Amino acid sequence: MRKITIFLVLVLGSWCARSQSFQGFLADNYSGVNSVIVNPANATDSRFKTDINFIGVSGFGGNDYYGVNILDALKGDYDFDLDSKKHPSESNNGELNVDVMGPSFMFNLTEKSSLAIFTRARSFVNVNDINGNTIDEIDNDETDDFMVNEGDFNAFGQAWGELGITYARVLFNEEEHFVKGGLTLKYLQGGGSAYATGKNVSVLYDADGAGPDSGSITTTGQLTYGRYAELDNDNYDYEIPKASGFGADLGFVYEWRPHYNDYVSTNAQGETYVRKDKNKYQLKLGLSITDIGAIKYKEGQEDVYDINAANVSEDDFDNADDVSSFLNDHYNNISSKTGYKTYLPTALHFNADWSFSSKFYVNLNTDLSLVSKDKLNTSHVSNIVSLAPRFESKWFSFYLPLSVVQNIGFQMGTGLRAGPLYIGSGSVISALISDDTKGADVYAGIKIPVYQGKTKDKDGDGVIDKLDGCPKEAGPAENNGCPWGDADADGVLDNEDNCPDVAGPVENNGCPWGDADADGVLDNEDDCPDVAGPVEQQGCPDTDGDGILDKDDKCVDEPGVPENNGCPLDTDGDGVYDKDDNCPENFGTVANNGCPEVTEAVQKALNNYAKTILFETGKTTIKSASESVLNDIIAILNEYPNAKFSIEGHTDSVGSEANNMKLSEGRASSVMNYLIEKGIASGRLSVKGFGESMPKDSNATKEGRANNRRVEINLVK
Missing domain, CATH: 2.40.160 (Porin)
Incomplete structure (x- = not known):
């Protein structure tokens, strides 16, 4: 057991x-x-x-x-x-x-x-x-x-x-x-x-x-x-x-x-x-x-x-x-x-x-x-x-x-x-x-x-050998761990060479000089490499033939002067070249051919001056005291050299109508003659007398008659 x-x-x-x-x-x-x-x-x-x-x-x-x-x-x-x-x-x-x-x-x-x-x-x-x-x-x-x-x-x-x-x-x-x-x-x-x-x-x-x-x-x-x-x-x-x-x-x-x-x-x-x-x-x-x-x-x-x-x-x-x-x-x-x-x-x-x-x-x-x-x-x-x-x-x-x-x-x-x-x-x-x-x-x-082995970087370039195209030679990560070469032997490393397979100068980033505009001038010598031009002008054209190359000419299709960058002169800067400007030294408008236009304010100023011109009683003679006023009128007219004016005389109702008509014409002519003598072109002026026919005020009073005795200078439109 x-x-x-x-x-x-x-x-x-x-x-x-x-x-x-x-x-x-x-x-x-x-x-x-x-x-x-x-x-x-x-x-x-x-x-x-x-x-x-x-x-x-x-x-x-x-x-x-x-x-x-x-x-x-x-x-x-x-x-x-x-x-x-x-x-x-x-x-x-x-x-x-x-x-x-x-x-x-x-x-x-x-x-x-x-x-x-x-x-x-x-x-x-x-x-x-x-x-x-x-x-x-x-x-x-x-x-x-x-x-x-x-x-x-x-x-x-x-x-x-x-x-x-x-x-x-x-x-x-x-x-x-x-x-x-x-x-x-x-x-x-x-x-x-x-x-x-x-x-x-x-x-x-x-x-x-x-x-x-x-x-x-x-x-x-x-x-x-x-x-x-x-x-x-x-x-x-x-x-x-x-x-x-x-x-x-x-x-x-x-x-x-x-x-x-x-x-x-x-x-x-x-x-x-x-x-x-x-x-x-x-x-x-x-x-x-x-x-x-x-x-x-x-x-x-x-x-x-x-x-x-x-x-x-x-x-x-x-x-x-x-x-x-x-x-x-x-x-x-x-x-x-x-x-x-x-x-x-x-x-x-x-x-x-x-x-x-x-x-x-x-x-x-x-x-x-x-x-x-x-x-x-x-x-x-x-x-x-x-x-x-x-x-x-x-x-x-x-x-x-x-x-x-x-x-x-x-x-x-x-x-x-x-x-x-x-x-x-x-x-x-x-x-x-x-x-x-x-x-x-x-x-x-x-x-x-x-x-399993550790990742290795034998050349110490930061790119592990498993991914390194050149594991025994250091090179940048962006080139897979390989040093930059010079494939075309032009002295420019491939990473900086825009044409790594074709030799070219350093100053053109490793690319050979070309002729982009096919004008026979190489780009490195062509001042206008993108636009064809003659050799004697370093490859730049001068379209308007004013001696100023298109690259420097602001008015390529219109001859000009160097001081205005190839454009015609415009002295007064009103946009109308001097050659077409009737008032080259006065700023004007294109519509007025470079001349300034008379404004209502200017017209008013002229008449304000004109009505203060004094004449000898009953005569056409201008008093010497009115010379300063006439000079002011001349200054205004000179600002508008392209404008034409009508000098118009007026009288009160004292005396006969015929005498008054003759007196108004004579006084207007005296003013015109004065202006002509002072340099105003005669073609710019015309004279007309109106006598007592165009009163501005009542002739029944002394003040009214004084206002009616006057000279007006009006722009002829």
Whole structure:
């Protein structure tokens, strides 16, 4: 019966499997090919040119029955029954997981896609729903008898190898937002499996039931026992079972990159380069489903037994060749079949990674089993939530994972990556400080990482080599990092040469002199390069032939004089050239041929002066006192040299009408003669007498008669 005791103790002392191997390490952006086992999308847009893993081993385990002090347990005299803490329930569980990642590598296919190939050996043991309340009965020191009311339980263990190929590519990349996806297909090779499930099982052991030296076993219930073909053979050379299958992993990663432009370089031609050696995200979210698949054991055997039997001899159990022989000899085989399937521990993974800086991160990871622990022939993982701050750089990373694990509780661990070496544990700290540790894990591995290189600028011109047309020779960014040349060897650098392919002088910005107006004078010697002109005039025309070149002539079509910029003179500035101006020295109007026009005010002023001209009584002789008035009249007439005036005489009614007519004419003639003598052209003047015929006032009064005796000077229109 000690076989049963040892079996149960080992089962319940086995360790509860974590859902994620290499705890803490797989969140590292430099975990490389290892990270594809948790999310295939990690293969692309990585920090590696290639990554080669030699060997990595991860072991996890725990149970929810025994809690131990690890430091004490390492001592030789530790007694699990006496020194450990026990947590019995009607449904205790135990699991074990070993994950060996063998030679694997990852490399980039294109800028947006990558490929990974990995090998992996794994084993899982799951024991569920063991009645922990009856375990103490087995090792009761007061009696060798015990009774176990187990009820329903299931136990399953399997080992398998994987050959996986992962393809990942960038699905969306729009600056701040980035999405990549990946798919892994796996060939599975079964390495061995066994399972047992019980319904309403109870075991009664009577230490003396079969005699003084042999106990007896009384059992009830139903037992299903499945195993791969060679398990029952105690002496055999291990052969790989005829068991194979296929599996798959699928994953996606989203990155929020608010500072995307900090990692992008652009050259003068608009070509861009995104730095591959730097993480660009502030927040990264990952979602994946792993271990979808099954393995078919073609030669596996499954038997169902009715184990209702009393007083079976312990000696028969101890001496049986194998478990199958014992069961077939002592219990009723209800059914039997050849071949069965085992299923992988399918799980959902959610990962969120926040970047505080280029080297400090915090990672939240949740792993959820997608299969029930009651599903037969299926490995399953324990659910876990972990929070792991980390320091991360190209050659060194350090992690501090804090986790809550189903059936185990809180765990705290640490790990590091130093170049090719990675080592750690998700539980080492909590295991060392707690006296009630229900689980522990450890991992270690070695690889060859080939990282993406930093962007280089060998010539130090500010243009990275990837975008530099002349990476070994400094040049300006606007010329793609190349120095400006002189393609036409004219002494003018191409960046300043308006004609870089044709030689030309410096003073013409590297272009040869042309003859734009085709007048035979080259532009550099042509004073009028856009208008044809004779050679003797330096290429400038003189349309009006006035000796003033058109470029300097404001009256191109009319001969003029130099002092008036090629235009005819206009001395008085009235817009009428002197040659056409009847009054060249008096400002006038065009309509009056350059002469001023006599206004009503001028006319009034003339008459105001004229009526003050004094004559000898009854005579035509002008009194000398009127000379100043006449001179004022002359000044006005000289201002309007183009105007003609009529000098008109008038008298009062004293005397005969004939005498008055003659007197008015004589006085008007005296005024005209005076004006002519003083230089007024005679052609401008005419005389007319009106006598007493046009009085301005009444002749009945002295004042009226005085107003009627007058001379008027009126404009002839």
